Amino acid sequence: MMALPAAARGTLVCAALCAAALAAPALRPGAHTPWTTLALLAALYACCELPARCRLLGRALGGAAPLGAGTFFPVLLAAALLLPPAAAALAALPGALAARVEQRPAGPRRVWRAAQLALAVWAAARTAELLGGPAALAPAQFPRILLVALAAAAVFSLVLTALDGAIRVAAERRPARTAWRGLLAPALAAHTVHGLAGLMTAVLWRSAYGPAAALFVLLPMYISCWVFAQYHRERAAHQGTIRALVQAVDLKDTYTRGHSERVGRASVLIARELGMAEDRVEILRFAGILHDIGKLGVPTRVLRKDGPLTPEERRVIELHPEYGHEIVRGIGFLGEARAAILHHHERMDGSGYPYGLRGDGIPEFARVVAVADAFDAMTSTRSYSRARPVDTALTELRRCAGTQFDPRMVHALARALDRHGWQTAVTSDEPAPAAPTPAGALPAPRPYADRAAGPRPAPRTGP
Structure with a gap:
């Protein structure tokens, strides 16, 4: 953390403390935390992030595991619909800490990511709870739960965007007036889709078929992300080929x-x-x-x-x-x-x-x-x-x-x-x-x- 500016360290510590305070009620005796659901969702999110971190699994998938941040947010948004806010915040931690980090320092970046996701999932779960939460997952409540899911996804997106801009100001010393520019619109679009996928996962989870049925929502999403990652790897290879050829001509x-x-x-x-x-x-x-x-x-x-x-x-x-x-x-x-x-x-x-x-x-x-x-x-x-x-x-x-x-x-x-x-x-x-051209x-x-x-x-x- 010593490599980080003081403002960034302060922002990181504050976010981590807030996330810990919001998740702590789930650990208290008598909290009635649904540990089975929490453990399954936390393990599922961590397993989704694992191929990006594990070289062996990455090679097994052809070296193209989905690496983009947010690929598996439907799991977290399903947790926001299925769990109390404090438990939902805990569900994000194992996967966030296991996620791949491209830049150093890796440790502080993982802590920031875990705190950021815990805060965003807690806010989404609290929104869902205020709007009816798990009780609205019944099939008869379909129009209502759709609005609940969209609201939770919107709050999730707003919190992530707010924190992203804050760390830009603190760590990169960007002006506050430009730090959030261009962040919200793409995040809202992506997280709305994630919210709908999370809603389908939550409904199937609560159905007679149980948690196993929810995997049928995530499997096609994972495959589509894998294909998307393959496309970007191929595109990067094309760009690298072009750059190498152009540099050869420029040198000659x-x-x-x-x-x-x-x-x-x-x-x-x-x-x-x-x-x-x-x-x-x-x-x-x-x-x-x-x-x-x-x-x-x-x-x-x-x-x-x-x-x-x-x-x-x-x-x-x-x-x-x-x-x-x-x-x-x-x-x-x-x-x-x-x-x-x-x-x-x-x-x-x-x-x-x-x-x-x-x-x-x-x-x-x-x-x-x-x-x-x-x-x-x-x-x-x-x-x-x-x-x-x-x-x-x-x-x-x-x-x-x-x-x-x-x-x-x-x-x-x-x-x-x-x-x-x-x-x-x-x-x-x-x-x-140097010689001037005659007028x-x-x-x-x-x-x-x-x-x-x-x-x-x-x-x-x-x-």
């Missing part, structure tokens, strides 16, 4: 460090303006981030060459889309992104590479990435060219629309930038050229995605 081509992430961001702006489904937007973001992954197959001396490229060097550069496609060929989750990586240098008039596709024959993702790529190349400062203003870059994109770029993608980017704006940054490790003589805009592609004449529009 320092001229365009940060370029890939910004192309991904611009691609997302275009996609959302076009109304693409969110699953496609995510894949398109991957396409933007990985569009230059083929540079890993291009000699470093060519990528970092400051002077003009020879015809042979230019041919080597123009192979990078095909190299990129080969690199990501076996990464199944990229889907349409693979086509964007291969074709993002195609042009609407058919003069692009590697295959000279034209018009709608170019995959949609590739047409989006081409515009995003060119836009960032023009608006980023590098050692070989100064950044252009956003308006200048958009003017150039519009001029090239129909010949090099898909006009629909250009218009979508313009609308998105008008709505959200754009923040540029220096992407080269080297300083920008009225801007260097020619270069909307062609990267310096490595070498200079090429701007496409003409019209006859």
Whole structure:
């Protein structure tokens, strides 16, 4: 506890003392505490938390036990409906103390979690008791017990949120006016669902079938949480793969460090303006981030060459889309992104590479990435060219629309930038050229995605 700020230690001690005081009446002689129900619910909650703590069980579940805080709150809310307030507070303690802690110091964090849950469950049980409590669990009381359960879940959520904000102020020294921001709405939504599951558990517990029947409510919930955890593990693995590939490109081509992430961001702006489904937007973001992954197959001396490229060097550069496609060929989750990586240098008039596709024959993702790529190349400062203003870059994109770029993608980017704006940054490790540009003589805009592609004449529009 010495690692904690004094305010955090004080908050922790106060919460623990309050929780102990509220739970103590259940331990007094003559309290008529339903120890069997209490022990079963406490053991059930602890068993639910155990796989996240135990490595052996975690491996048995494929390393994806549900780890999210609140996954098993239906058990606690069932306890709030079945037990007196003091006993309900005790039901939370074993599982809270056994729960997995990701950050240090682990001991104080477990004590805080146990005190926080004991206080929240006590408040929920007290609310249920005032509204009729266990007596309302009879089938004939269905509309009433539904309201009781929702009220208990709301109070449970409010207490947890209040304590979460308090520890933010005490331990993280956040301003009080912002400490609770964004906490209540998500908690209320989640805990309302937990309250309904807890209600079903409590009703079955009190039914003729007994406590064993209540497990049929928790089993599907546990399985769904396991599947959800698997999804997040897979998503984290995808993100890790993307990060590793991008870092490899950035290390090799320092001229365009940060370029890939910004192309991904611009691609997302275009996609959302076009109304693409969110699953496609995510894949398109991957396409933007990985569009230059083929540079890993291009000699470093060519990528970092400051002077003009020879015809042979230019041919080597123009192979990078095909190299990129080969690199990501076996990464199944990229889907349409693979086509964007291969074709993002195609042009609407058919003069692009590697295959000279034209018009709608170019995959949609590739047409989006081409515009995003060119836009960032023009608006980023590098050692070989100064950044252009956003308006200048958009003017150039519009001029090239129909010949090099898909006009629909250009218009979508313009609308998105008008709505959200754009923040540029220096992407080269080297300083920008010091010599001032003569007044009225801007260097020619270069909307062609990267310096490595070498200079090429701007496409003409019209006859």
